[in-house]
Amino acid sequence: MGTFTCPPLQPFTDYTVTISVPPSTVLFSWMIRTKETVPQKPEQLQLDASTGTLRWKALPSCRGEITGYQLNITARASQDGGFLQIERLRLSSQTTEHPLPTYGPGTTYVVAVRGLTAAGPGAAAQFHTNGSETPDGCSRLVLNTSLSQGTAVLPLHPISWRPEAASEHQLLVAVTHNSTVLEDACSGELQPSNHSHPADPYVAAVLNLSAPTDFVLGDGTRGHGFHNAPLHPGWDYTALLRLARRSAQAETFTCVCYSFSMGQESIPLLQRLPVLMAFVLAAVVLVLGIFLLPLFIRQKCNRSNASEINSSIPLQKCRRGASNLNTLILVEELLDALKRLQRAEIEAEQMEDESVDRHEAGRLGEYQKLASSLCHSCSAGKELCNEGKNRYKSIIPYDHCRVVLQPSDTGNDYINASYVDSYRSPHFFIAAQGPLPGTVVDFWQMVWQEKTSVIVMLTGLVEHNRIKCEQYWPEQQQVYGDFTVTLNNTRTTMGIITRVFCLQKAGYALPRTVEQFHYMQWPDHEVPRNPAQLLCLVEMVNKSGSESPAGPVLVHCSAGIGRTGTFIALDFLLKMAKTEGKVDVFHCVQRLREQRVCMVQTKEQYAFLYEVLLEGLLCGCTAVPVERVVSHISCLQGAEIQSQNSILEKEFKAVQKFSELFQLLPCREAEKPSNQPKNRKPGILPADSFRPILMSSLNSDGSPGYINAVFANVRLQPSGAWGCRE
Structure with a gap:
């Protein structure tokens, strides 16, 4: 087997390769096309002074198919107090001209035009215009500022020269007057202030600015995740009031600049001495920390509960599961079946001999029969190069149903995610772990590759002081590898945060819309x-x-098995009930565990499936968003009396039927002879599991006192109120 290296070839060019032997016998002949590369710089940039239109010569496709043009327009003006505007546009490949925005005299423009191919953007051609009054960097607005104790009072005015301007402004702070730094800050994705890097540009506040107002910069307040940090004496500052507008093809940043100095304060040596000593002490602590930190980390890593990353979630004792259980239930018999299961559970709990290793009954007995061991091979997740991509070392996907990423620059195709079926819908879901810092790019690659348009997030970013998931979305816009993610909209309805993202991949003309449903009321x-x-x-x-x-719909929590599995199982069972009039919780969960280990992780989640399934089939989704309450009531009142009563009566009967489950709960304390006189009605007793215990009022035998009352949940806060008999 021989090799031959061709001389340098032209990009995006067809070549015919022929191998022959003398005199003229052709052994092989085939055609190849070399890869595309970035285009050359656009030529012949010209400005039509009469129309204010910039034109350029269309680029040839000799280096690759031209997919469009990218324009960056920077405008600096001095009128209206001065402003800086940066506009980024993406134009089609057929477009070779664009009108410049008009702001009148005193405006300076810098326009950069570059071509785009599948290989990326090419070199930029720049065009400059000079206004009659060339401003020095960002035009400074002369302010009557009040400086004291690290604050500056800025008289802010809404940005009003753009008709599409919104009311929400950002106030940015840069420790400089340099025009280049201010341009980057105006169009950049800045972070909150960082006390470790106080000189970095930052976002001080987000303001709903609809009228002129005086704003105190540096007062130390916090809001919307940002810190209005105190200003440093002797530093020069530029505050930028920014308004941003984004769309799939363009983004525009408009900033008004406020430049000022905090002045210089001299500090006597005696006053500086404590500060110097503090710095020396901090340096000593830092040096000691450098030597002691590795030892501390090694000790911490040896503790079983020290870290969530790459730690192990304890699984139940390994079981292969049972397949011969008859757990199929007709929908109309679900309430009675659940009552039978609950009675069996209560009887098992009331067994007096606690030393006997009693067998779990009811739903808990079913849960014990589920498979909990690894049912299939999962060699990819165990590979050494992939261990760092697993949040928990015991939760890895099966090889036969794992999501395989398309080849990338890293050559790694692994992500901790599995295809999971819904009812009569193969691969309807992807069950995944919450992204780690090093897998966020993989996460978005999977979303793009699988054409996912819906993400369901069932965890908080931090729970019980442990990181459960890396924030993989931006507050506004951020680039993750080849993907640019823009947050277009956020709304909260019935405790569910809905975020709408625009997902754009480099080299692709059309963006995609991805909707995320974030539910955080699930511990x-x-x-x-x-x-x-x-x-x-x-x-x-x-x-x-x-x-x-x-x-597929992408569902994730932290490990991608407990809350994720419960959500997928509920969707499966609701669809099964609607289609067949039957449900089978056990075999549904068993089937899910064939596709991802330990789906529906705890016995409480398994038992909950029965209850939420019954509530869904009896009542459906009866929640009404606050903004629709009035229209919902009007709709009921507008119906005929007979129809209106039937709707309300149906809901009330559903509540009564569902409450039969709770009537089975034991009320042993309320039934004691000594407490029966405290019950107004013998049939209305508080269940032991919901009853408040009166430690301030003890019985003669020293036991806690009794009252006929129960805890009740209010506005998502457990045990937030309690009700009692009259």
Whole structure:
């Protein structure tokens, strides 16, 4: 086998390769095309003075197919107090001209034009115009500032020269008057102030500015995740009031600049001495920390509960599961079946001989029969190069149903995510772990590759002081590898945060819309605090998916098994009930565990599936957003009396039927002879699990006192109120 290296070839060119032997026998002949490369710099940039239109010569496709042009327009003006505007546009490949924005005399423009191919943007051609009054960098607005104790009072005015201007402004702070730094700050994605890097540009505040107002910069307040940090004496500052507008093809940043100095304060040596000593002490602590930190980390890593990353979630004792259980239930018999299961559980709990290793009954007995061991091979997740991509070392995807990433520059195709079926819908879901800092790019690559348009997030970023998921979305816009993610909209309805993202991949003309439903009222390893919200979430996800059908729905929590598995199982069972009039919780969960280990992680989550399924089939999603309450009531009142009563009566009967489950709960304390006189009605007794214990009022035998009252949940806060008999 021989090799031959060709001389340098032209990009994006067809070549015919022929191998022959003398005199003229052709052994092989085939055609190849070399890869595309970035285009050359555009030529012949000209400005039509009469129309203010910039034109350039169309680029040839000799280096690759021209997919469009990218324009960056920077305008600096001195009128109206001065402003800086940066506009970035993406134009089609057929467009070779664009009108410059007009701001009148005193405006200076810098325009950069570059071509785009699948290989990326090419070199930029620049065009400069000079206004009659060339400003020095960003035009400085002369202010009557009041400087004291690290603050400056800025008289802010809404940016009003753009008709599409919104009311929400950002106030940026840069420790400089340099025009280049200010341009980068005006169009950049800045972070909150960082006390470790106080000289870096930062966002001080987000303001709903609709009228002139005086703003105190540096007062130390916090809001919207930003810190209005105190200003430093002797530093020169430029504050930029920014308004941003983004779309799929363009983004515009408009800034008004406020430049000022905090002045210089001399500090006597005796006053500086404590500060100097503090710095020396801090340096000593830092040096000691450098030597002691590795030892501390090694000790911490040896503790079982020290770190979530790459730690192990303890699984139940390994079981292969049972397949011969008859757990199929008709929908109309679900309430009675659940009552039977609950009675069996209560009887098992009331066994007096606690030393006997009793067998779990009811739903808990079913849960014990589920497979909990690894059912299939998962060699990819165990590879050494992939261990760092697993949040928990015991939770890895099966090889046969893992999501395989398309080849990338790293050559690694692994992500901790699995294809999971819904009812009669193969690969309807992707169940994934919450992204790690090093897997955010992989996460967005999977979203793009699988054409996912809906993401369901069932965890907080931090829970119980442990990081459960890396924030993989921006506050406004951010680039993750080849992907640019822009947050277009955020709204909260019925406890569910909905975020709408614009996802753009480099080299692709058309962006995609991705909708994220973030539900945070679900503690780890537990059940949702409000089951009705979860039912509404399932309905919202299916409605969104049906309106814009695309790839699999991506569901994740932290490990991607407990809350994720419960959500997917609920969706499966609701669809099964609607289609067949039957449900089978056990075999549904068993099937999910064939596709991802330990789906529906705890026995509480398994038991909850029965209850939320019953609530969904009896009541459906009855939650009404606050903004629609009036219209909902009007709709009921506008119906005929008979119809109106039937709707309300149906809901009330559903509540009564569902409450039969709670009537089975033991009320042993209320039934004691000594407490029966304290009950107004013998049939209305507080369950032991919901009853407040009166430690301030003890019985004669020293036991806590009794009152006929129960805790009740209010506005998602457990045990936030209590009700009692009259």
